[in-house]
Amino acid sequence: MNKFLKKFLAVSFVFVLTFVLIGCGDQSKGSDDELNDGGSIFHIYAWNTEFQGFFNKYVSDEKTNDPSIETYHLDGIPVKWTIVTSDNGAYQNALDMALRENATANEENKVDMFLAEADYILKYVNTSLTKDIEKIGVDDFSQAYQYTVDIGTDRTGVIKAASFQCCPAGMVYRRSIALEVLGVSEPEDVQPLVDSWEKFEDVAEMMKAKGYYMTGSYADTYRVFSNNADKPWVDENKVVQIPTPVQTWMEQAERFVELGYTKTEGIWDSGKTIEFAEGGKVFCTFGPAWYYNFCMGPAMGEGEDHVGGTYGDWGLVAGPQAYFWGGTWLLCPSAGSNDSLVAKTMNAFLNNEEILERLVKEESQFSNNKKVNAKVADDYDAEGKGNGLLNGQNDTKVWVSMADNIVVRYSTIYDQHCNEGLQTAFVKFLKNDAEINTKEKALADFYAELLKAFPNLVVPN
Amino acid sequence: MTRVVTDYQKENRNAIIKAIVLRVLCYIFLCFVAVMCIFFFYLLLVNTTRANNDLQGGRFTLMFSRFFNQNFKNLFTKFKTDFDALKGFRASFVIAFSSAVLTCYFSALTAYGIYAYDFKGKRLMEAFILAIMMIPPQLSSVGFFQIASRYGLKNNWWILILPSIAAPSVFFYMIQYLRATLPKDLIESSRIDGSNEFMTFNRIVLPIMKPAIAVQMIFSFVGSWNNLYMPSLLLSDSKKKTLPVMINALQRTSWGNIDLGCVYMAIFLSILPVVIVYLFLSKFIIKGVTAGSVKG
């Protein structure tokens, strides 16, 4: 039996070795200067079908989004989608594996283009496995918002990613509550009252005095602060440093909870969203167009008459600071096989004015093209069109006026973990957790979780 | 004489009352537990009748709303790309049914092999199988995914079905069941009657294991039906996706698309067939069990 066991172990060892050796194979970067074309399948990776819909309708040969069509084509090449949802990091893990093996992958598996979000795109921008898109023919960024280009640019200044949407975000507030507490309700009159954090807090005090909450969640303002960071989360020596605006947020959140200016809910909790319904006591929230168009269900109420909602009682202003939330970027692998198609797609969504105008008007998107957005904003003004939830306000115009002010600097690959982690830990403190009951303990909790993901970081004392 | 009769009648009456009280208590207890179980299905059903805007508020309600038909229609039209009910049902059914059959048959086979025969390494093998039962699936999932990708086995149902041949916990159940119900001399006597080993297993042992097999068929089927993790990693072709993968896609779709009413409707529709199959199999189990327990 000993002999048998030895043989068995030997065989398994050989098996394992074979895998390991195959795995640690040569990582050829693929051609960086030439166009890789001629692939028989245009293979795109994404985490949901949103972009697929836009691609089918505006860029594909079929120019429609019809579920009965089995396969779409671009320039005659069939398009294949691999959609892996992003829970538990499944999308990134699948994408990473595919990219690492792309050079040696067969036609079916080779990735030709993939999508990424701002929260984690840096990983894909700073690697040799993605291509300089200016080299494949995507070089006109004159109309793109600068922050979208910055996010897609690597350390050496090479542009790797193009965004097809711009998601500027601002403050939406209840007009009736504004009228009652502040005496004004039109956006032009409300904005001067909230255009700085000090003023914002003054308004919060007034809200509290009249029995309203300023915000429904202590985390509503987080992203506004974190987007405007003054330094990276992690410096060159791998030391974690909390950006000053985030520290300000922590202080503000603590005060707001203490003084009762905010409800102690998370951004997506029903305790917050239920306040958007009729009779709700929350004055404002923060978000981009997709937030107030699709995530404020209770505000929409039921049916055509919006029964039980607060439809038409909202207004949009830029708020204390400009920021963005969301967005999708397109990237091209170095070892892909359909670079021209990638370029065609990217250019369509960056500069094809006809397509982009339809994108904005028919899909309620805000495109990544200043000229188109401005035109649509003017068209809406001329036609008297606006957003029903916002009482007919031309929100496109608001975005046009503030999107240029969005600045994103100091991104690191640790951002997603740091932003989410700090909030999660600090929230425990705000909720009077039995264990995490001081700010120091909250920070310790945050660092402990961060080090689980990135053990090589150094934590300040 | 009269006294003895009265005592006997009293005793009898007491016994009857006790029996009735006991039965009533049992029924009350069972109903209480049943309500706890049904309650969540009731909530689920209520949610399939609510509109997305209402569900986003997260309000708790016991009252039905009016959107059942609309949610049903939307699921089959708006969400055709994310949720193809017929294809998903077919995928889930084929994978779950095949896995269940393979698991039960081969686990019974292996358990019988260890139970009925004496051979070198038998104890070690049993201990080994029990040992691997304790290994969490996470230990092998990453490696399994890498192997499946590397050998082009993604989007292939077989990769999800074949591994169920080796199911340590079902093996464990079968062997414990054999230990409790199969006398070894039964095997001897069937050999004497001229039956070969496979015939003995298929014709004599399997029928005795009917309750165990029926039970594990259900569990295995349901476990496979509800499995999300590995299928979501391996099945990215929309023609091959199973129901849980599709439902997950519905929940994670873009903001403009999300419709919680349709999500609940999809969940409800994917539970329904399993409940029906289970109700159907239940009767069959009861028949099989009573047939098995009447021994000559």
Place this chain on the structure above:
Amino acid sequence: MKGNKNKKNPSYAKWGYIFVASFFIVYFLFTFVPQVLTIYDSFFDYTDVVGTLETEVSFAGFKNYKMLFSRNLRGDIEILRCLGNTIIIWLIGVIPQMSFGLLIALIFTSSRLRLKGTGFFKTVFYMPNLIMAAAFASLILALFGTIGPFHTLFVEKGWIAQTFDFISNKTWARILIALMNFLMWFGNTTILLMAGIQGIDESVFESAKIDGASSIHVVWDITLPLLKPIAVYVFITSMIGGLQMFDVAEVLTGKAKNNSTRTIVMLINDYLKVGNYGHAGAVSVVLFIITGILSLIIFKTINRKGESMS
């Protein structure tokens, strides 16, 4: 038929190998090799490649294991804390699960009680097993969230503050997870135990009845002992399942990173999410060792008496 027993048995022995072959072949190909890969990974340092697309990992020996057992900045040894969480939540759930399961199985199979409608009840009790964890969690959230009926009621009665949250409270979160686990699995337990009881020969019960044994006596001295092999199976698989607790706990408390409800498999998942296969593999190996030790102890002590019926 008289024959040389030594000559007969070896020839049957080979059948043993034939019968078990399929299991081991499939296991080797689809599970063993991947597991070895994972264990292999646990000896390498992935911390430099996490968050990047690099693949160069250096050999790390037992460094990952050492890190797992050192104190983190919270002051815990995470893996031990997760183990504690897992066992506690499991215990809270398994006690009602086994007792309800056994009680109901006995009630259903009792020839004395002869209840009607057991088919209906069996179906209903099993149904919670069919709900997906995510759906179940959102229903629980609707019930116990900050705008749910329980919260409103408790605040009204003055038992909790308005800002109290069941889901992030250490005790309540554990109870809710245990409740969900209980509801999802007690039907399963009932059915398994029923099948076990129904496998016991009728003649045993008949002779006990003839001997005039009371029903409690029958249950205690006959049913339960004969049920032992199945009960052992149910208990051990419940424990293994408990140690591998993931779905429900993750979907209810994962996002909020509740330190008191993080189970071991949630910890593994935390590492897998970021691609830290070194630590993930190490925790998996530790879990395996712990499960093995616990199961062996239980299995040996309970199954010490003879196994097969003769």
